[in-house]
Amino acid sequence: MAIYLTQESKVLVQGMTGAEGMKHTRRMLQAGTNVVGGVNPRKAGRTVDFDDRAVPVFGSVREGIEATGADVTVVFVPPAFAKAAVIEAADAGIGLAVVITEGIPVHDAVAFHAYARARGTRIIGPNCPGLITPGQSNAGIIPADITKPGRIGLVSKSGTLTYQLMYELRDIGFSTCVGIGGDPVIGTTHIDCLAAFQDDPDTDLIVLIGEIGGDAEERAAAYVRDHVTKPVVAYIAGFTAPEGKTMGHAGAIVSGSSGTAQAKKEALEAAGVAVGSTPTETARLVLARLDSER
């Protein structure tokens, strides 16, 4: 089962013929992803060889869907063209658009989120590492060889912290890991993933990784309290980040009294979520919870 992405998923890559697109399409294929095509109007009709597989290039997302039945697109196009790419994908009726591109103007993200929402297209990202269902499919840039299939679901704002936790818990394995991205405006939220993992019969425990900025973790805490019966273990980064300084992620900025790591930790703990003080301790909390569930 897993969430959002399975071995049945047929994946298009928008921007496949660029340097990043080529590199990661190869990695996705190596991880077992069913990449059915790339999209580039200037290279339509050609095929691109990845090791032993020839992947066709379509002129549009619509053509790609008509030819292959694709239901997922991974977007690698540069920031200036990302809005048009997502709107094209939503217009073509794609179910899931995973937007890896970093540095998309916020007004563009606001516009394409509203557009996609109205057409029933789920967006993950932007500025995210994508998602992986180990052993089945990988849509994005998460390294596939860190861990194996298992029964932990993971949702995270941060790419490298996702990898770190996957590595700490590599012997347990994961159902699906979703990197939702660190931008101020994102498509799929912590809450969306919590709801999906709660309903996923292949997920026993949920790891939630957050960081300073905004109030997504506080809202996620309220959601856990009211709707999630599976155990949730969390980690929050940014306790030492000073107010008013942007720490890399556009969304990771503390302004005034809101968005602090301490406030998020307290909200989560009040909802019954165990919160680790380091990634390693978080992994230990996961192991302890899994042991006590047995």
Next chain:
Amino acid sequence: MDLYEHQARELFEEYGILVPKAEVTDSPTGARESARRLGGRVVVKAQVKTGGRGKAGGVKLAADPAAAELTARQILGMDIKGHTVHKVMLAQPVDIDGEFYVSYVLDRASGSFLAIASAEGGMEIEEVAATRPEAVARIPIDPAEGVTTAKAAQIAEAGGLPPQTVDVLVRLWQVLTREDALLVEVNPLVRTAQGQILALDGKVTLDDNARFRQSRWGSEPTEHDEDPLEAAAAAKGLNYVKLDGEVGIIGNGAGLVMSTLDVVAGCSARPANFLDIGGGASAQVMADGLSVILSDPAVKSVFVNVFGGITACDAVADGIVQALDSVHLTKPLVVRLDGNNAVRGRAILDGRAHPLVQQATTMDGAARRAAALANATAGSAGVAGTASISGS
């Protein structure tokens, strides 16, 4: 990027919004001349990118040009919440008949913009919002439609603003969208005794991601450039923030680096900086980052924390070796490499066998080691007492 008040004022004026007549200067004598041109009596306002200027003594009325010079002399060079005042704006005073609050702000929860409007501008709007939320209207904006005249009328009515503000509300939305702003705030928006609607003070935050299509502010130095280390890092394209501690930090990925700062702080030491070398970093980026951190005199030890996802640990190790060959290392380096090509990376560092470089197998263990080294070098038992800057 936040704009200074005087930049926001110019922007508003360009979009046809009435603002007070004003001039900007960096010298007391310039203030005197500006005051004379503006009619003598002026408000002298510190230009800093932080709130609370008034309380800090950064906004004062001057009765005549001589007083303006004296006041500017007091305000220039003043420190307001860590921001040095380099410029003052001198503005004609306005006869105020009513004060309002209006802003367009990004609402993360809905993923779109909100209009916030209140008839109680001019004071602490956060306090009004907290104590009497009914006095502050919050109206979501459909991104596809934006703020039309009809929408602006709805915002004005909801916030209790006079109907004459509708035109300003439409123009402020144009500022937000055409300038790629994340925040446009006018507080106060005033009605003058003559019945005009005028933006008395404004705050505009621009989206750094949109710089590629917004050339207007491209050459403006940001405040980061005031710190020499941040300027050096910016020149090399590094994502670096200077902090107050002794343990230099380099890692890959914003989340992991933030986490690294926290783990070091948890070991009774203070991080000296945030430095994210990003995904897929090359040896050169690693070497550049290390050289910036080693040039910080406050740094007593350095913790390199890399989880190779896309980044290859052997490239990181090559970068460290490259830096070791070009700078004379006097501070201990603790390196933790895991993930993509970690074995090869560790072997490269073992091969270099520098006496001041040690490797650790876990993130927590490496943090403890780097913290202990910094505290030993600092030679003070007092550091532990100051380490608890988290959670404030």
